[in-house]
Amino acid sequence: MSTTETTHEPSAGRVPHVDYLVLDNGDPYLVANECTSCGARFFDRRNACAACFATEFRVVPIATAGTVTAFTIVAFAAPGIPVPFVAAVVDCNGTSVKGNIINVEPDPANISTGMTVRLATFSLGIDDNGVEAIGYGFEPAG
Numbered sequence: 001m002s003t004t005e006t007t008h009e010p011s012a013g014r015v016p017h018v019d020y021l022v023l024d025n026g027d028p029y030l031v032a033n034e035c036t037s038c039g040a041r042f043f044d045r046r047n048a049c050a051a052c053f054a055t056e057f058r059v060v061p062i063a064t065a066g067t068v069t070a071f072t073i074v075a076f077a078a079p080g081i082p083v084p085f086v087a088a089v090v091d092c093n094g095t096s097v098k099g100n101i102i103n104v105e106p107d108p109a110n111i112s113t114g115m116t117v118r119l120a121t122f123s124l125g126i127d128d129n130g131v132e133a134i135g136y137g138f139e140p141a142g
């Protein structure tokens with residue numbers, strides 16, 4: 001009897017840093033919990049909708065392209081976190097997503113509200129067992 005099971009395993013040795021980052025075969029994407037009553041979306045697990053108090057949710061994929069609606073260049077952070085970096089809110093086809101702007105110099109000359117970005121992933125490091133943690137951010141799309 002075979003015990004091999006590969007159907008729903010993530011890519012070998014790669015795990016997403018957050019539960020709402022999906023690394024299945026193909027391009028990575030984010031998912032949100034969407035209230036089936038009012039459509040509000042949340043990236044963390046909720047027992048009830050913060051907008052309407054309903055308790056039913058469905059998992060929906062989030063668009064991987066978006067526009068920057070707000071950003072700040074972070075110059076001070078906890079020890080061990082490289083600075084500066086760009087923290088942003090990105091509108092992904094109507095869903096607000098918090099993420100860092102990556103793959104660009106963290107300089108106000110390079111970033112603006114309204115700029116088009118796309119989801120991008122990067123390695124957060126490899127643990128002692130060879131498992132690579134994958135984080136996400138947004139990079140300029142143009």
Ligand SMILES: [Zn+2]
Pocket residue numbers: 035036037038039040049050051052053054
């Ligand atoms: Zn709701």
